[in-house]
Amino acid sequence: xxxxxxxxxxxxxxxxxxTGHDIRWQGNMARVVCPAHCEREPAAVAVGTxxxxxxxxxxxxxxxxxVLPVYGGEMMLTKAAPIQAQRILGQPAGLExxxxxxxxxxxxxxxxxxxxxxxxxxxxxx
Numbered sequence: 001x002x003x004x005x006x007x008x009x010x011x012x013x014x015x016x017x018x019t020g021h022d023i024r025w026q027g028n029m030a031r032v033v034c035p036a037h038c039e040r041e042p043a044a045v046a047v048g049t050x051x052x053x054x055x056x057x058x059x060x061x062x063x064x065x066x067v068l069p070v071y072g073g074e075m076m077l078t079k080a081a082p083i084q085a086q087r088i089l090g091q092p093a094g095l096e097x098x099x100x101x102x103x104x105x106x107x108x109x110x111x112x113x114x115x116x117x118x119x120x121x122x123x124x125x126x
Contacts, residue, residue, distance in 0.1 A: 011033055012024060012033070014032050014034055014059055015035065016038035016041035017057060018057065018058050018059065019056060019057055019058060020053070020054030020055065020079075020117070025079065031074065031076055032074070033074045034072040035059070036070065036072040038063060039106040041060065044060045047100075047108060048108055049101030051120050052108075052119055053118050053119075054118060054119060058077065063105065064107065065121060067122060068121075070105055075121050075123055077120070078119065078120050079118070080120045081117070
């Protein structure tokens with residue numbers, strides 16, 4: 001079996017406020033570079049951990065997920081399906097739900113009911 005997966009060649013340089021809506025996706029993937037110290041950006045509020053809604057800031061989410069260190073760097077993004085909530089805390093099952101999280105330097109918030117696609121980041125091999 002052959003999988004024809006092509007990693008994006010062009011690297012996009014992001015700001016700390018850039019979200020999944022700002023990405024020039026190449027299919028379902030993107031290669032990005034984040035600047036240093038996005039955890040200090042007051043306008044950036046990450047939503048979720050591991051999988052984030054498209055409206056969540058990329059670089060801060062990557063710091064929360066420990067995909068990138070605070071001094072920034074390069075990573076890959078993939079589009080992901082939104083996370084479907086189970087029936088908890090009186091919320092109906094099936095709503096998109098993202099759990100908040102934290103690393104030693106950054107925090108993300110929880111959210112329920114956000115519609116649309118999501119993103120997931122992971123380190124590059126470079």
